[in-house]
Amino acid sequence: MARILLTLLLAALPALAQLPAFEVASIKANNTGDGRSTESTSPGRVTAVNTNISSLIQQAFGIKEFQISGAPGWVVNDKYDFAATTGTTKDLSDVELEPYFQALLTERFHLQYHREAKEMQVYALGVAKTGAKVMAHAGAGDTSTSINNGPAKTSMKSTNVSMKGFAGTLGRRLDRLVIDNTGLTGGYDLTLEWAPNPSPDSTEPSLFTALQEQLGLKLESTEAPVEIIVIDNIERPSEN
Numbered sequence: 001m002a003r004i005l006l007t008l009l010l011a012a013l014p015a016l017a018q019l020p021a022f023e024v025a026s027i028k029a030n031n032t033g034d035g036r037s038t039e040s041t042s043p044g045r046v047t048a049v050n051t052n053i054s055s056l057i058q059q060a061f062g063i064k065e066f067q068i069s070g071a072p073g074w075v076v077n078d079k080y081d082f083a084a085t086t087g088t089t090k091d092l093s094d095v096e097l098e099p100y101f102q103a104l105l106t107e108r109f110h111l112q113y114h115r116e117a118k119e120m121q122v123y124a125l126g127v128a129k130t131g132a133k134v135m136a137h138a139g140a141g142d143t144s145t146s147i148n149n150g151p152a153k154t155s156m157k158s159t160n161v162s163m164k165g166f167a168g169t170l171g172r173r174l175d176r177l178v179i180d181n182t183g184l185t186g187g188y189d190l191t192l193e194w195a196p197n198p199s200p201d202s203t204e205p206s207l208f209t210a211l212q213e214q215l216g217l218k219l220e221s222t223e224a225p226v227e228i229i230v231i232d233n234i235e236r237p238s239e240n
Contacts, residue, residue: 002225019099021066021103022085022103022104025084025085025086027080027081028204030050030079032079035128036050037055043090043091044085044088044091045085046084046100047082047084049082049084051080052075052078052081053109053234054071054080054097055076056101057075057101057105060098060101061098061102062098062168070230070231071234079240086196093144105234109235109236111231112231112232112233113229113230114229115229117228118225119162119224119226120224120227120228121221122178122223123177123179123219124175124178124224125166125170125180126215126218126219126220128211128212131214131216132217133214134187134188134189134190134216135190136189137160137186140159141159143161144160145159146158147155147159149196152195152202153194153196154196156190156192159189160188160189161190163182163188166188170219174207179224190215193214
């Protein structure tokens, strides 16, 4: 049995070695006391100014802050400037960047963790009574989502996106996770516009209303098991 386990482990090593990681990564403490933070990605590069390590963990696992448990206070309170190159000319999506951040946290922060599930309030994405008004993507092609944020209007355009992927994008804009209960399979081309902070003077609808009017979809509050990342060990990084 021990020989079999060793054989399986050795067979897995090449796959582990091929996990993507940042080519170069710089992490420096930011002691300005400025409350503002910025994050940006461009082909081959990722930067964040005045960010905390909680944000990096959220990026690494595609989760929200409330899905992190057991982290020491400095993970939220200490601020850093972060810059890294990916070694590729492609502008990587949030999902594609996840293993890069996981590798960074393991190597530079000695992160150790385990996963648990906890019942929480979530939004379920479903089909409205009017029926779905989404367009199935024709042919092949990569999945892409672009979002333009403005003070009065937010615009989202997705190409060949699954409903599960769309639900994940919505969850990053809301205070809860969004799970896909639409029953719709395949890829879709979607355009959605809404007011980020709706008021009586808004010319655009709220996100909830926009989903129903423009896409024939709806969000309903419910409970579901939510994955939690429990921090077993994490250490402040050495700067470089």
